[in-house]
Amino acid sequence: MKRIFILFTIIQISRLIYADTDFGGSAEISALGLIPQNEYSSPTNPDNQIMQLGDVNINSSMLFRLDAWDDLTNFESMFKISYYPIGSLLYNPPAPGAELVKEMIDKVGENIISLDIYRLFIDFSLFENLTVSIGRKPYFIGYGYGWNPSDNLNPLKDPANPDAELKGLDSLSLLWSYENLLNLEVITALNKEIFKMGVNYSDLAFAANLSVILDGIELVTTSYLNLNDERSSKVNSLGFAFKKDLFGMGIYGELILLDGSRNQFILNSTPAYKEDLTTSFLVGAEYLFESDTNVVLEYYFNGEGYSRDERSSYEEFLELTYQTYGYPSVLHRDSNYTKQYLLLNINQSLYDYNTTLGLAAIYSIDSTNLMLAPTIELEISENMNIVITYSGQLDFVEDDLTEFELSPMKQMYNLSFKYSF
């Protein structure tokens, strides 16, 4: 299967030798500074033994894009090379196997350079309205800025990490479109990374997205079918989404019905998936004022979030696994931890000053946890920009069962220099 895939890809790439091509990318160097609180100790990082966080971290990465296309074919690739001083972090894990990790680091060095293949795919038109795609391709599903509950194909969206959506899925897909009115996309996706593991048929999942574009409204249905009998984080689902223009405002909504939960809950001190029908939904509105201020407001009901009792069991589980195995077994994701969230996103372009101001606020209604992230983006030249971000978790009640209490990094700032070429 792997050989056939590689051969097919090479044949398609060779068709593009005489096509239009485009190469570009960006280099980014950033300094992430943490504001020390509790010496970075939290239930997910007891006494800072797990993450070994320092006050300031310098990160650098380069993103490359190579695209080529002709009338019938389209090739797109995106790679990221990152440099991590991660060795020191792995030196002292109290977990079993630490010695092995130490030996490995002694061989490869403390610094790790990683190559991430974000995208590597080809589209080709079989007929005017029929396009086949193969490779690692991104699929953007849903209208929400913070969350996309109707999307069960991609990994769970993380509003704190928008770069995550750059990475595509290993897939084979067929897109049929009827003018600019109707799109039906059938996708066969691999649940495992193809170059690492190879695949079995049971690793395949099928998804179908049908979108209808009518005057002033877009409607989308999504479905997902997992062939693997073994219970995993991938479950069958049916989703719906819409976006409607109302009084100049973009009103949108998303809903998903899941055949069980994709995350685990702690039942009798043991992690387990829920098998009941699970529902999540989102409603949102966006408006661009004449002052160029863009405002987005979203309410998200997370059917897979933890109730207060479930959060209590989970935090006991974190402590138990830390005492037993030497590291806490983390199951949750920030901004998906509880059941109800509000998001406010404000962006203001100041064209006269080549500056964009942004504010993202995510409030958990259940735990009263507030995440605030104001941003300033300065365009220094045609190719260079500087982004300054502060990100902080706040809570307003004395409660141990919040994202604030779980997070070892409660407040941080980031200074990023990005050069586009």
Added chain:
Amino acid sequence: MQITKNGKELPKQVINGYSTNIDGANYSLSIYRSPKKMKGNANLMIGDDLWVKFASTGRVRKLSSSAKKNSSGGSDFSYVDMGSGGEGMAFNYDAKLVGEVKVDSVENYEIELIPTQNNESGYEKLLIYITKNEYLYTQIKYFKDNSNIKTLTFSDYRDVEGVKYPFKMSMKSHIKESVTELLTTKIEFNSEKVKESIFNTNYLKKIK
């Protein structure tokens, strides 16, 4: 497109524009070629609907109609000004001949356009100046809150395939120190590059 703000020229924006009319509806597609940070961004307008492709992620988003009144790429043109939108001037405005005036020593008709109910441009009225001898656009004055907020001036008319086309359009704001010049380097009428299939959100996703 050259934007000048407070006397300072911003990086020049190079745009490929495609437009057509299908069954009475205007279709337009604008693709940014430079500067680097905007390269691959694109706007697609079909009638009154506007989609934007963000090159940094590849995501295509349908913008709310409030966005169409706003600046396109930081310029003095709004999305509506750039794409003309809807079914054209005749559908979006009621026209009335106001009089005859001289613009740069040339006799012009002065025509007042009042937005119809279908119009989402956000303007209160437009005054259009058209030469009496050749029916060429000379100026468009945009009004809001009883004030002339910006003026679009057409110049450098050249003959292309028997059609006179303004190779320079200059939009000057009267409420801030800003001018945007739209300079056409090449134009093709009835071009083979303009196919119905490019005015499509699926094509928008493939734009580099």
